[in-house]
Amino acid sequence: xxxxxxxxxxxxxxxxxxxxxxxxxxxxxxxxxxxxxxxxxxxxxxxxxxxxxxxxxxxxxxxxxxxxxxxxxxxxxxxxxxxxxxxxxxxxxxxxxxxxxxxxxxxxxxxxxxxxxxxxxxxxxxxxxxxxxxxxxxxxxxxxxxxxxxxxxxxxxxxxxxxxxxxxxxxxxxxxxxxxxxxxxxxxxxxxxxxxxxxxxxxxxxxxxxxxxxxxxxxxxxxxxxxxxxxxxxxxxxxxxxxxxxxxxxxxxxxxxxxxxxxxxxxxxxxxxxxxxxxxxxxxxxxxx
Numbered sequence: 001x002x003x004x005x006x007x008x009x010x011x012x013x014x015x016x017x018x019x020x021x022x023x024x025x026x027x028x029x030x031x032x033x034x035x036x037x038x039x040x041x042x043x044x045x046x047x048x049x050x051x052x053x054x055x056x057x058x059x060x061x062x063x064x065x066x067x068x069x070x071x072x073x074x075x076x077x078x079x080x081x082x083x084x085x086x087x088x089x090x091x092x093x094x095x096x097x098x099x100x101x102x103x104x105x106x107x108x109x110x111x112x113x114x115x116x117x118x119x120x121x122x123x124x125x126x127x128x129x130x131x132x133x134x135x136x137x138x139x140x141x142x143x144x145x146x147x148x149x150x151x152x153x154x155x156x157x158x159x160x161x162x163x164x165x166x167x168x169x170x171x172x173x174x175x176x177x178x179x180x181x182x183x184x185x186x187x188x189x190x191x192x193x194x195x196x197x198x199x200x201x202x203x204x205x206x207x208x209x210x211x212x213x214x215x216x217x218x219x220x221x222x223x224x225x226x227x228x229x230x231x232x233x234x235x236x237x238x239x240x241x242x243x244x245x246x247x248x249x250x251x252x253x254x255x256x257x258x259x260x261x262x263x264x265x266x267x268x269x270x271x272x273x274x275x276x277x278x279x280x281x282x283x284x285x286x287x288x289x
Contacts, residue, residue, distance in 0.1 A: 002080020004137040009063075009087045009094055009128040012238050012282065013125045014038055014269045022134030022265070023225045026071045026084075028271035032058035039270035042265035047270055048241060051277045060271050068101035072114060081113035081143040083150070085130045089118045105155050113143055117150055120202035122237040123272060125159030125284040131264075132234065132286075156286045158227055159197045160207065162216045164242070164279025187216075189218050193223075195286075213246060220283055228287070232259045237287035238268040242278040250281060254279070261288055270278050 006023035018025045027038035032050065039060075048056060075082050088096040098116040105114050119126045132153055136146045192209040193216060196202065200235070208219045217260070224233070239247040247265050254263060268282060276282075 003078065004141070004143050005075040005082045006077035006085070006130055006137055006146075007075060007082060008085040008132040009092075010039055010127055010269060010271055011087045011289045012127045012268050012272055013266055017266045018127065018130070021131045022138055023085075023127075023130045024071075024075060026063050026068065029061035029063070030058055030270060030274060031061060036061070042270050044270055044273070045271055048278065051273065055187060058274050060274050061098060062092055065097055065101045065104060068098055069104060069108060072101060072105055072112075073109060076109050076112045079112075081115070081135075083115045083117065083133055083143065083146055085117050085119050085126055085133065085150070087122050087126050088120050088196060088280060090202040091122055091196075110125070115143065115147055117147070117154070118202070119154055119157075120196075120198040121154075121157055121284070122196045123159060123161060123284075124236050124268070124282040125157050125197055127238075128157060128159075128234070128236050128284045129153060131236070156193065157197050157284060158199070158223075158286065159282075160193050160220060161276075161283070161286040162191065162193050162196050162220065162222065162281040163276055164191070165277060193219060216281075217246065217250055220250060224254060224258060224285060226227065227244045228258055228285075231287040232261055233263075233285050234261055234288055235263040235283070237263070237265045238272070238280070238282035239265070240268055240273050240276055240278055240280040243281050246281055250283065251278060260285075 010025040010028040015025050030037045030039050030042050072082055084098055086095040086098055094119045102114045102116055119129045133146050133150050136149050148196050193207045195205045195207045210216050237247045251263055251265050
């Protein structure tokens with residue numbers, strides 16, 4: 001049956017980091033000043049500078065069927081099957097575009113099995129599922145086995161995000177149930193934790209808020225302890241500029257109180273920056289698969 005190639009939407013890690021973890025990313029289009037870039041090529045310094053102005057904000061778009069087909073065709077050169085992990089379908093039509101591409105690929109790529117999964121998560125949560133799938137594929141598991149693992153894993157994944165501000169999330173149309181927190185934030189200057197995963201139906205659920213970064217970090221650890229049930233965990237922490245020290249601090253705090261098989265820390269890519277700006281901590285974990 002050949003190798004199982006694992007891929008995912010470009011919603012968190014950079015392509016280089018994803019490759020290190022064993023999977024590939026389909027680039028995310030970003031529109032700024034009327035021009036379209038892919039998130040792997042845009043000038044990240046200019047992107048941060050534009051976001052700092054809070055005016056004429058860039059937007060992300062989705063890969064269309066033609067782009068997906070080119071992407072899957074490239075992956076098929078070294079694999080007998082492809083498993084693609086999508087961000088929550090509540091947030092983006094990307095999942096449905098991938099499903100349409102799967103239908104087209106039946107004729108364009110005969111003999112290549114393509115499966116598409118809605119992770120129900122966003123950000124680093126999507127890539128936690130992809131990392132687990134890539135590890136299974138690297139162990140020689142076939143598509144049915146990897147797919148079974150992924151479908152078992154998705155309901156177990158917790159994905160939490162703590163931001164310096166909900167402003168960009170709100171302006172990007174992704175705020176959902178946390179809108180009232182975004183409106184109150186400017187008046188009270190509190191910090192918040194929101195969740196997007198299978199337990200929230202793939203949408204945004206406000207979880208906790210606090211006045212200080214230290215209190216938010218404590219809450220992230222507390223939530224992990226409450227939901228771990230004493231099990232060994234797998235996890236990942238993503239961050240944008242201004243939060244690298246916090247990400248490392250959170251890792252140390254978690255490892256001092258809980259047991260992880262692995263807990264990765266990585267800076268996140270441009271598509272994440274568009275919706276979050278500086279100061280994001282993007283954290284995900286699950287019980288050992």
